[in-house]
Amino acid sequence: MTAETHTEKKLAILISGSGTNLQAFIDRMQTNSLGAEIAVVISNRPEVKGLQRAADAGIATETIDHTGFASRELFDEQLIECINRYQCDAVVLAGFMRILTPQFVNHFHGRLFNIHPSLLPKYPGLHTHQRAIDNRDKEAGATVHFVVPELDAGPAIIQASVPIEPGDNAELLAQRVLQKEHIIYPQAVQWFCEDRLQLTNDNVLLDNRALPKTGFLLAE
Ligand code: GAR
Secondary structure (H helix, E strand, O other): OOOOOOOOOOEEEOOOOHHHHHHHHHHHHHHOOOOOEEEEEEOOOOHHHHHHHHHOOOOEEEEEOOOHHHHHHHHHHHHHHHHHHHHOOEEOOOOOOOOOHHHHHOOOOOOOOEEOOOOOOOOOOOOHHHHHHOOOOOOOEEEEEOOOOOOOOOEEEEEEEEEEOOOHHHHHHHHHHHHHHHHHHHHHHHHHHHOOOOEEEOOOEEEOOOOOOEEEEEEO
């Protein structure tokens, strides 16, 4: 193989629900602009809409219901086994609402991605939009980051912001932020799939240059 050719990477996308971010990846894959194949979509909840989106696109699906496991560790072991069975190069958490064990996170170090609906380091955890409104912030947004064992604390890759409008509620704001999520998440993973993105120690390198701590900022 020459330096110019690289094999297409395989992704596992993990979901818990509606899967609009998953759909953004599917759309990019179908127009050959993702540079990767979605090898499998895994849900921890049965019968969610995201599983149907994957099936409609002809992508393999697996349901690993967390309620059937005695511990987080056993659930995560099953997840790792499944992801490895599909020989995935990277793992994309797309609205996957389970906290992962350090064993899982370390297993996929440097190739495990998450999107979080806030301008991290602001508002890790839940109810991000309501918290931004309650704090009278002028803007909200989303962050794609590498995952580390500490929740929503991994090095940022890319952020996008949106204005908070007068009269906004959490639902309206979430919709506005989601539109940006659908742009920045496939973009970040595409960089990885093109071998342009790396995690070294705590630095994120894009084309061998360190990104700022809040990641690349998507232009308005
Ligand atoms: C997205 O807004 C994503 O950022 C968020 O869940 C939503 C999933 O939507 N993720 C988290 O809150 C993770 N902490 P989707 O299922 O339509 O992609």
